[in-house]
Amino acid sequence: MRRAPKHPPPHVLTLDEFGAGGLPLRVLRLSGPKPTPLPGPMISTFFTVFVLTAGRGRGRHLEEVDLHAGDIHIVPAGVAHQPLEVVDLDGWILGFDPTLLSSPHRLPGRPRIGGDAKAAPVRSIFLRGLLRLRPGPPRRQRIERVVAELEAELREAQWGAENAALAWFALLITEFMRELSEHAPLAPPMLSGLVQEALRFIEAHCLEPLSLQDVAAALGRTPSHVANIIRRETGLTVGDWLREHRMAEARRRLLETDASIETIADQVGYADVTHFIRTFRRAQGMTPRAFRERRRREDA
Numbered sequence: 001m002r003r004a005p006k007h008p009p010p011h012v013l014t015l016d017e018f019g020a021g022g023l024p025l026r027v028l029r030l031s032g033p034k035p036t037p038l039p040g041p042m043i044s045t046f047f048t049v050f051v052l053t054a055g056r057g058r059g060r061h062l063e064e065v066d067l068h069a070g071d072i073h074i075v076p077a078g079v080a081h082q083p084l085e086v087v088d089l090d091g092w093i094l095g096f097d098p099t100l101l102s103s104p105h106r107l108p109g110r111p112r113i114g115g116d117a118k119a120a121p122v123r124s125i126f127l128r129g130l131l132r133l134r135p136g137p138p139r140r141q142r143i144e145r146v147v148a149e150l151e152a153e154l155r156e157a158q159w160g161a162e163n164a165a166l167a168w169f170a171l172l173i174t175e176f177m178r179e180l181s182e183h184a185p186l187a188p189p190m191l192s193g194l195v196q197e198a199l200r201f202i203e204a205h206c207l208e209p210l211s212l213q214d215v216a217a218a219l220g221r222t223p224s225h226v227a228n229i230i231r232r233e234t235g236l237t238v239g240d241w242l243r244e245h246r247m248a249e250a251r252r253r254l255l256e257t258d259a260s261i262e263t264i265a266d267q268v269g270y271a272d273v274t275h276f277i278r279t280f281r282r283a284q285g286m287t288p289r290a291f292r293e294r295r296r297r298e299d300a
Contacts, residue, residue, distance in 0.1 A: 010041040010080050012285035015095055018046070023162060024097035025169055027151035031090050041082040045284050046095045048075040051147050055088035065132065070140060072133040072176070078247065078283040092147045096169065097295075099251045101127075124199040127244055135179050146172045194219060195233045198226060199241065206245035207269050212238045246270070247283045254292040261288050 020026035030052075041060065050059075050073040057067040061081040067073065067089060075081045077098045135143060150168040153161050201218050202210070215238055216223040231237055246268045253264045262273045270276035280288045 010043045013042045013044045014285070015046045015097060018044075018095045020095065023154070023165070024100055025150075025154070025165060026095045027147065027154055028093040028095075029151060030086070030093060041080045043080050043285065044075070044077060044095065045286075046077055046097055047101075048081065049073070049094040049096075050075075050091065051094065051143060052089055052091040053144060054090035057086045057089045058084040059086075060084060070134055072135070072143070072179075074131070074133070074176075076127060076244070078244070092151060094147065094150070094172075098248060099255050099295075100166075100169065101173070101248070124203050124241065124245075127248060131180065133176070133179050135175075139175060139179060143172065143175050146175065192229065192233060194221070194226075195230055198230055198238070199234075202238065202241050203245060206242055207249060207267065209269065210242055242269075243279060243283070247280060250276070250280060250288065251284075251291070254288055255295055264288065 015024070015026060016022070018026050019028070030050075050067070050071070052067055052069055052071045052073075054069045056069065059065055059067055059073070059082065061073065061075050061079065064084070065073070067086070069090075146168055150165055150172065153165040153168060197219055198215055201215055205214070212223045212227055216226040219226060227238060230241070234241075250264055250268045253259060253267060257264075259267070261277070265271075265273040265276035268276070270279070277287055280291070284291055286294070
């Protein structure tokens with residue numbers, strides 16, 4: 001029996017390789033000659049946001065997607081993606097450290113969505129970047145202006161550039177969150193009420209011991225039904241969602257506390273520190289200790 005050809009593992013791309021120069025974010029202008037894409041898929045240790053202003057192309061993120069002017073595509077850290085056709089595209093590529101989303105002293109807090117208990121779980125959706133945003137002209141123009149100002153601050157590197165860039169970044173995230181909170185329930189892929197409830201429950205209990213059976217019991221459905229509908233509507237499993245929330249919290253605690261790796265593993269729901277380290281390394285391309293040491297050297 002002939003063995004299927006082995007595919008090389010995805011290339012792990014760090015912010016430094018993306019040209020951030022030790023900063024937690026970087027903006028690359030998509031105009032003129034395009035950077036040569038890697039021959040295969042990549043996994044970025046940072047969020048990648050494509051703000052497209054002209055042209056069209058193709059890419060892959062969980063599945064193949066068409067890229068159009070006016071789109072905003074958000075690819076989370078740890079998710080394999082690959083540009084397939086970008087020659088005709090204009091706009092910006094923004095890369096930023098995931099921990100910027102969980103630093104309350106640097107960015108706006110999580111928004112309340114009109115007090116509606118049935119609102120989509122915005123943090124969960126943003127965490128995985130499931131939606132291709134297509135804001136209307138007024139918001140799209142604001143987003144493009146903010147990204148242009150952010151790119152200029154980083155490129156010109158004047159006194160206080162990092163603080164100014166972070167301020168523009170906070171405005172950008174605010175516009176993304178507003179778009180998600182206003183239009184996420186109406187944008188494809190449409191998440192059913194059951195999936196929204198499941199994601200809210202996973203997010204609320206992600207640091208506790210949690211299984212598919214627990215989620216199903218909370219929803220009053222069978223585990224197989226919950227597993228199938230979440231996978232069908234989001235492309236991810238319950239375990240994928242749980243792991244992503246735990247890794248986001250682990251990154252925050254590694255950078256903002258001096259707790260040991262063993263303590264953080266336990267705090268984010270991993271009784272076995274070896275399992276935690278292995279999971280973190282798959283998601284980030286490095287061990288928790290290396291991640292902490294590298295980021296603290298960059299910030300020094």
